[in-house]
Amino acid sequence: MTIKVKYKSDLDTPCLVLDMDILERNLxxxxxxxxxxxxxxxxxxxxxxxxxxxxxxxxxxxxGVCVAKVSEADSLVKAGLxxxxxxxxxxxxxxxxxxxxxxxxxxxLMVVVxxxxxxxxxxxxxxxxxxxxxxxxxxxxxxxxxxxxxxDALALAGQIVSRAHLRLRGIQAYAxxxxxxxxxxxxxxxxxxxxxxxxxxxxxxxxxxxTCTIFSASGTGTFDIVLEVAEISELQVGSYVFxxxxxxxxGSADDDTRFVSFAPALRLLTTVISANHKGFVTVDAGxxxxxxxxxxxxxxxxEDSALVYDWFGDxxxxxxxxxxxxxxxxxxxxxxxxxxxxxxxxxxxxxxLTRGQEVVGTWPxxxxxxxx
Ligand SMILES: Cc1ncc(COP(=O)(O)O)c(C=O)c1O
Numbered sequence: 378m379t380i381k382v383k384y385k386s387d388l389d390t391p392c393l394v395l396d397m398d399i400l401e402r403n404l405x406x407x408x409x410x411x412x413x414x415x416x417x418x419x420x421x422x423x424x425x426x427x428x429x430x431x432x433x434x435x436x437x438x439x440x441g442v443c444v445a446k447v448s449e450a451d452s453l454v455k456a457g458l459x460x461x462x463x464x465x466x467x468x469x470x471x472x473x474x475x476x477x478x479x480x481x482x483x484x485x486l487m488v489v490v491x492x493x494x495x496x497x498x499x500x501x502x503x504x505x506x507x508x509x510x511x512x513x514x515x516x517x518x519x520x521x522x523x524x525x526x527x528x529d530a531l532a533l534a535g536q537i538v539s540r541a542h543l544r545l546r547g548i549q550a551y552a553x554x555x556x557x558x559x560x561x562x563x564x565x566x567x568x569x570x571x572x573x574x575x576x577x578x579x580x581x582x583x584x585x586x587x588t589c590t591i592f593s594a595s596g597t598g599t600f601d602i603v604l605e606v607a608e609i610s611e612l613q614v615g616s617y618v619f620x621x622x623x624x625x626x627x628g629s630a631d632d633d634t635r636f637v638s639f640a641p642a643l644r645l646l647t648t649v650i651s652a653n654h655k656g657f658v659t660v661d662a663g664x665x666x667x668x669x670x671x672x673x674x675x676x677x678x679x680e681d682s683a684l685v686y687d688w689f690g691d692x693x694x695x696x697x698x699x700x701x702x703x704x705x706x707x708x709x710x711x712x713x714x715x716x717x718x719x720x721x722x723x724x725x726x727x728x729x730l731t732r733g734q735e736v737v738g739t740w741p742x743x744x745x746x747x748x749x
Pocket of ligand 1: 421424553595613616617
C-alpha cells in the first residue's frame, strides 16, 4: 500500500498508531503461553476490529477468532477468515437468518446459546435451510450478562443435544467481572472459584458426549491463571494485542503493581493546539477520539514525564503536570495509551503501522461500526 507519510512526525493528529515490534511481541508471548500449556488460542476481534490483524493472529498460530456480533463475523468471512465463534447469543429471526446465510459461506461458524427459546428458533431456522450448526453453551460464571447459571446448564445442554440441527461442541465461560481485579492473588482465587461450576458442567457434558471438546474462556487479565485449569481448551483473550491504561494498572504474577506480560502497542497521537494558560495546555484529542471509560489515558511520550491527560470536551484534552515541570510547547505531539482500547478504536478508520519512527503502512479498521 502506498502511503504519503514516512515518519511518525508527519502524521496528522489525532490518530491511532501501532508499534509493530511491540504488537508482534505481544502476539508471540500469548501464543507461546497457550502453546506451552497445550491450549488453543481463539483471540477476540472485538478489541481491534481489523481483519488484517485477525489474519496476523492466525498466522501466529491462533485456531480461529471470536467476535461479539454477526456483522463482525460477516466482515471477517468476506476477508477470508474461518473458524469464527460469535460470543453473544443471536436471538431475533432477522439476525438468525443473517447468521445462517453466513454459515452457508463459512460452515465452521459457531455461536453461543443460553435459552430454550433461542435453541428452538435457531434449530427451526436451520431445519428450513437444511443446515446444521456447531454451538457452545454459554455458562454464566458470575458476570451476570449472558449465559445460564451452572445449576441450570445441564438441562439446557440436554435441550441442545435433542435438536437435530444443533451440534453441541462445548461451553463458553467468560469471567469478565474478574479480569481487572487489581491484586494478582485475589484475581487468581476469584477466577478459579468462579470457574468451578463451569468445570463441573463441562466434565458432565463431556462424559456423555465425548465430541464436546471446546471449553472457551478467559480475558487478558486471567490469561496465565486459566492455563492451570485442565478442562479449558482455548483462550478467547482480546486486549493483550494492544493493552490499555486499564489493563496496565493491574498487578501480574511477577509484579503486583502493574501488568508486565504485555506492552502497550497501541498509541494515540495528539498535538498541543493551545498553550495560553499557566497550568495546562490543550490538545486536539477529546471524547470523540478517546473513549472515556476506566482510568485516564497515560502519557507515554514524552517518556517518564509527569504529564497527565484529562478530557476537555468533545474535541479537546487538557494536559497538566503533577510536578510543575515544563509543559509541552505549542505544536508538540504526545503519545497516549488509551484508557480502554476497544471503544476508542471504534472511533477511528485506520491504524498507522510504525517501526521505530518510520511509518511502514496502514490497516483499515474495517469492522468499525459493525455493532449489529
Ligand atoms: C465474551 C468475551 N470474551 C473475551 C473477551 C476479551 O477480554 P479481554 O479484552 O479482557 O482480553 C471479552 C471482552 O470484553 C468478551 O466480552
